[in-house]
Amino acid sequence: MLAAAAVSINPDDPLAGLVVGDQPEPVVPEGWTTVTVRAAALNHHDLFSLRGVGLPPERLPMILGCDAAGVSADGDEVIVHAVIGDPARGGGDETLDPKRTLLSELHPGTLAERIAVPRGNLVPKPAALSWEEAACLPTAWLTAYRMVVNRAGLPAGGGGTLLVQGAGGGVSTAALVIGKAAGHTVFVTSRGESKRRRALELGADLAVESGARLPKRVDAVIETVGAATWSHSVRSLRPGGRIVCSGATSGPNPPAELNRIFFLQLSVIGSTMGTRGELADLVELLDHTGTRPLIDDVRPLTDARASFERLADGEVFGKLVLTP
Template sequence: MLAVAAVSQNADDPLSGLDVGEQPAPDVPDGWTTVSIRAATLNHHDLFSLRGVGLPADRLPMILGCDAAGVSADGDEVIVHAVIGDPAAGGGDETLDPRRTLLSELYPGTLAEAVAVPRRNLVPKPPALSFEEAACLPTAWLTAYRMVVHRSALPAAGGGTLLVQGAGGGVSTAAIILGKAAGHTVLVTSRDAAKRERALKIGADEAFEPGARLPVRVDAVIETVGAATWGHSLRSLRPGGRIVCSGTTTGANPPAELNRLFFLQLSVVGSTMGTRDELAELAAFIDRTGVRPLVNDVRPLADARASFAKLVRGDVFGKLVLTV
């Protein structure tokens, strides 16, 4: 079958190990099933794999991709949940299973004509969502949904204030749209003036340069940038506010500023992906509110290299979609 795979790894030139060609059809263990892919999307996780981060070389070649929507072996339109784990091992949350893995880490991923997954990893696709839109949800959008709705401690009825650091990435773009749909005031930062303008167009209330003094102290911060924005995130919180962190793209060891942390009684919580049930919640939320994932580019699977090149350049605002 046609698939996009990592066949070698290079930290400086990740695309040198990218292969778009024939790969074996996936094995289907007991309790698993197959999905015929209709659309899949790219994530920075795919570039990490090509750079040798998180994917041991002895697992190559590995079909890349975490996100997909398609048609199950039973003929149902479904969204694929990318976390392979046991909820019981995580106290009811498969993301807390110490042995959890994502598609494309231990098992072949979604950038292919078909993927094999546990049956419980299938979520019904709302009919109102296209396959391209549905394929955006399982990684970046699910990560943002858990951060905004379940980890931020913002009021469920809306009315909170949210700062999203680094507008433009998949998680931050989703957080802007979801935060507004949930009824919160959303502020964003970006060093790119064009991305600040786009953030305003998709619903952000105000956009600022990194480090700028904000007009209000916020209730929560969505933090995926790390060292470059960490101090600003702490300074932007009201007393008792909360940082929700799911990434560190500019470095994982910022100054802790513990005096500010304890004196203002701030909270810092981590967040990784989301559960299968949260993915179902997200799909229902998208269906109910009418908001839609922001798609940057759609190409056929055979043109995957061009999409990966865009991802490497950072020339992206929204999701890169590959169709089968």
């Protein structure tokens, strides 16, 4: 079957190890099932894998991809939850499972015509969501949903203030849209004028250059950039506010800002992916509100390298989708 796979690791030139071609059909363990993929989406996780982050050479070749929507072996239209927990753990929050893994780390990923997943990882796809829209949800959108709705401490009925650092990235774009759907005031930052303009078109209440002063301090910050924006995030919070962090694309070791953090009683909260239940809640939110993921580009799986090149270049606003 056709798939996009990592066949070698290269930290400096990740795309050197990407091959789009024939790969073996999925093996289906007990308790798992197959899904015929109708659409899959790229994430920076795929580039990290090609650099060897979380993917050692002895597991190669490995089919890449965490996000997919398709048709199950039972004929149901489904969205795939990418977090694979330890079956021996017996339930609970799978993101806290020390043995958790994502599709494409230990088990083949979603950038293929067919995949194998645990039956419990399937979420029904509403008819109102297209295949391409549904495929955007399991990683970036689920990460953003958990950060905004369940980790940021914002009022459940709306009315909070939220700063999203780095407009344009998959998680940050999703956080902006989800924040507005949940009824909050959302400020965003970006170095690029075109990305600030796009953010305003998506509903941002204010879009400013990275590091610019905000009109008021916010209740929470969605932080995925790291070192480059950390000081601004800390200084943008009201007393008692929260930074919710799920990434550090500009570097993982920002200035501590400990004096301000303890004096203003700020909270720094880590967040990783989301549970299958949170994915189901996200799908329900989108189905109920009519909110939809922003898609930058859709290409056939045969043209996956071009999408990977765009992802590596960083000039993307929204999700990159591939269709087998």
